[in-house]
Amino acid sequence: MSPSKAAYYTHIPPLHYHHQNQNDIVLPLYDYNPYRSRRRFHFHLIWAVGILLFLAAVYVFWPSDPVLKIERLKLNRIKVHTVPRLAIDISMFVTVRVHNTDVYSMDYKSIDVAVGYRGKKLGHVRSAHGHVKAKGSSYVDAKLEFTGIRVLSDVVYFLEDLAKGTVPFDTVSEVEGHLGLLFFDFPMEAKISCEVLVNTANQTIAHEKCLHKVSVDSCTI
Numbered sequence: 576m577s578p579s580k581a582a583y584y585t586h587i588p589p590l591h592y593h594h595q596n597q598n599d600i601v602l603p604l605y606d607y608n609p610y611r612s613r614r615r616f617h618f619h620l621i622w623a624v625g626i627l628l629f630l631a632a633v634y635v636f637w638p639s640d641p642v643l644k645i646e647r648l649k650l651n652r653i654k655v656h657t658v659p660r661l662a663i664d665i666s667m668f669v670t671v672r673v674h675n676t677d678v679y680s681m682d683y684k685s686i687d688v689a690v691g692y693r694g695k696k697l698g699h700v701r702s703a704h705g706h707v708k709a710k711g712s713s714y715v716d717a718k719l720e721f722t723g724i725r726v727l728s729d730v731v732y733f734l735e736d737l738a739k740g741t742v743p744f745d746t747v748s749e750v751e752g753h754l755g756l757l758f759f760d761f762p763m764e765a766k767i768s769c770e771v772l773v774n775t776a777n778q779t780i781a782h783e784k785c786l787h788k789v790s791v792d793s794c795t796i
Contacts, residue, residue, distance in 0.1 A: 642674040643767040665721040675707040683752030691745035
């Protein structure tokens with residue numbers, strides 16, 4: 576059996592020695608472990624990447640606003656009645672574009688389009704249900720018939736606008752449906768109110784100013 580090696584210890588100075596040497600500093604023992612440091616770094620890196628992936632998924636899959644747009648508003652027929660009183664009949668075609676900006680499909684139950692003139696509602700038309708694929712668009716065509724507009728001021732203003740070559744209309748388009756992703760459904764309602772100026776010479780929209788309003792409720796399974 577080999578003799579054990581002697582261990583040498585440094586004698587700790589007495590208390591009065593510390594008072595005499597104020598510059599002496601005792602440092603704690605630091606145990607550096609490179610493997611533990613690398614593991615801590617990898618943990619923080621994975622945590623940060625996971626948070627970024629989660630935020631990216633929320634950004635991509637969070638339901639966003641469908642876009643409604645009046646693509647066409649065309650005057651089809653105008654007829655003025657003088658007997659028994661001054662009145663006017665208006666027939667027009669309207670095309671509404673529904674654009675789905677999400678990465679999943681959208682089904683709508685109906686699209687309602689109302690048309691007014693100088694703040695007064697002339698009438699509305701409602702379309703049937705439809706489907707819009709992810710990142711796709713759907714076009715809805717409708718024909719509106721307004722007969723017997725008898726308010727004298729409206730008839731006079733309308734005839735004046737026709738003579739000028741531009742007629743201002745107010746349109747309100749509403750769509751109801753849901754956005755679907757796997758087993759989840761997001762009930763959705765969208766509404767757009769527009770002031771549309773129609774050029775009667777070439778039957779195009781000369782100017783359009785719109786205000787969007789969208790409501791997406793909580794998801795259901």
